[in-house]
Amino acid sequence: MKKKSGQSKISAVKVYFHYISIKIRCMMQYKKSFILTSLGQFLSSFNAFVGIFFLFRRFHSIAGYTYSDILLCYSVVLMEFSLAECIARGFDAFSRIVRQGMFDRVMTRPRNEILQVLGDNFEPTRLSKTVQAVIVFVYGTTHAGIDWNLLKVLSCLITIACGTAVFCGIFLINASFCFFTLEGLEVINIFTDGAREYGQYPIDVYGKRMTRFCTFVIPYTLVQLYPLKYITGKSDELILAFIPLAAALFLLPCYALWRLGVKKYKSSGS
Amino acid sequence: MFPVKWKNYKKNISFFRLRFAMCMQYRTAALAGIATQFVWGFMEINVFHAFNNSDPTAFPMKFDQLASYIWMQQAFLALFMTWFMENEIFDCIMDGNVCYELCRPIDIYDMWFARSVANRTSRAVLRCIPILLVAFFLPEPFAMTLPPDILTFICFVISMILGMTVTVAMCMLIYMLSFFTVSPQGLRIIFAMTAELLQGIVIPLPFFPPRVQSILELLPFAAMENVPLRIYSGNICGGEAAKAITLQIFWIIALITIGKVICRLAMKKVTVQGG
């Protein structure tokens, strides 16, 4: 997501982390509220876990998947989503940024627009969600009864990285719409919060048509269903281990839409 | 005494109508919301369908009961959602503007209560019709079914009104407690999370283990959406339904009484400290 801005001497990465450090310092001004909000964020996806737990006490399996399979799937998706939220949820505030004309300020600074928007809207309380995701992830991966080897670990890391990219792409799409409609589209929640909520089960649970949609329109299955088939040992095909890399291509059309949005902004000033 | 009460009642009604009109304006948001809820209901039923296929004997409801439960839940989401609380009220508690509200010749508890009811019903009325319409015409196993008989339907309507009243009374409790805490937001998130789990939004209560379920059913959370939705789908009926409705009435009386007591304490705090 962080694009180099050409000849600048100070790297974009350093600027990004400088933004984050400023945002954390801002947050520290309101310590009590920071702690309570963090706690709330921390608990926020706890319910889903309880749901899975009780359902499996009763049914023991879903569409051929066991509790451990679902645990792995849930923790990988939660990890992908919360990392993406940490990086790119700043785009959620984007309709406000455009409407109040704050994007003008972004345009007058010699840095990539995405870098500035992401940095400036980083939400430190989201970090607590990531902490929770890490805990669930460690629990999930160690209790899923998987025969870990180097290749599987590598595949898992690639899956998480690319899954994060897919979710970031969707946040980026939502933000890009703000250039055209001045409001984000609430419908996009289906693809963000909905995907986190229902992505806890491998997508083929929802039937063939849904699987096809989530492969060719938005590549969720490539960062969930297929690599997990390899990791859990349900399939030996090596290609499944690296298929998430294809999902990362999803960022390209998202970025193109963003460029289009910026172009529109430059010509209309919204 | 009576004329005074009547006047207050009329004030609340006009307040209600104003709110209702305001909420009806956000049509685009409503359309987007309907689409979202439709997809969510669909996914939810899909998951339970898959569970049902893997072990039908373990399924604690009939499947068409579950489908009705989920669609009713999506259609009347706004009536029972606990995270759907009003920021305006929280803001005016936090910044002390509540003092201005106190100037109006009307009880603040009653006023906020009427306002919450209006907000919830206006949202629900707008959203339920299209969702229900589509849900009735879906193919098996997604289709929503009609209640078994007219008596069930009447019980359902009564219990739904009671359920919403319990929900609002619970939220009122949170508003009132906000007067005494530094971070209403934290309180709110934790309350919403608890309610989501215990009132049967994450999974319907019959899907909990039997012993957990029997405890949960006694809590006020179960008196919110659990009772009406299960009466509608025919999952509880007859004596059980009567018991559940009685429990709803008990919780309404209890929660409103507690709420009013805390309200009085809060008002004392506001008038002593000046907000």
Add this chain to the structure above:
Amino acid sequence: MIVVKNICKTYKVARRNAGFGEAVKAFFHRDYETVTALDNISFSINDGETVGYIGPNGAGKSTTIKILSGILTPDSGECLVDGRIPWKNRIEHVAKIGVVFGQRSQLWWDVPVTDSFELLKDIYSIPSEVYRKNRDELSELLDLGDIIRTPARQLSLGQRMRCELAASLLHSPDILFLDEPTIGLDAVSKIAVREFIVRLNSERKTTVILTTHDMQDIEAITKRIILIGKGKILLDGDINDISGNGDIDRAVADLYRSYEI
């Protein structure tokens, strides 16, 4: 050197009537109305000049500033700022200009001003020694002192505007755009801001382009004014020619009236 030649800019404004049916119709088809913001604007500004850009609300002042600072692309016409086309090479261009929007802050609200400065140093890739020199110089000129160790939200409007000015000059821009820099300030702060801009211009030879409704700003800071109305340049000349030696507010009001804007 800023050269603007025959710049035109129109906006499309969507129109729709109230009502649900209309909203649905608007979803598929919209009626647009074209509003001309700039109509064949040309002027040039030399290095080190100060120019007051005036006109009533909605005349096209902000649009011009936005085009010059690379935010907007014009429909037609040419514009060169020190040889750069602002909207073509945005990043390269904005690294060499400073922009102050009087109505909007560029400081981070909850941290001390100096923290904002540090972040700007990284954003603009300012070398450390240049940064320190500029910061100290600007602090002295603007009398910032302890102010920069205070969070921006605790500053008065006047103090904040002084910090805004410093923030937009840390990277030693050649050109400074000021969009209503004195709006809402008290008399003391206004004078401080004006005196600073004059000194900046005379000592650093920074080109200053200023929009304002306050004619005292113009009187104190610039010699040359450009008057714009209904998207056209109506007048480009010396301020003394307009005011004579009388009341400048009255003179400008008369001008507006004579052009019917």
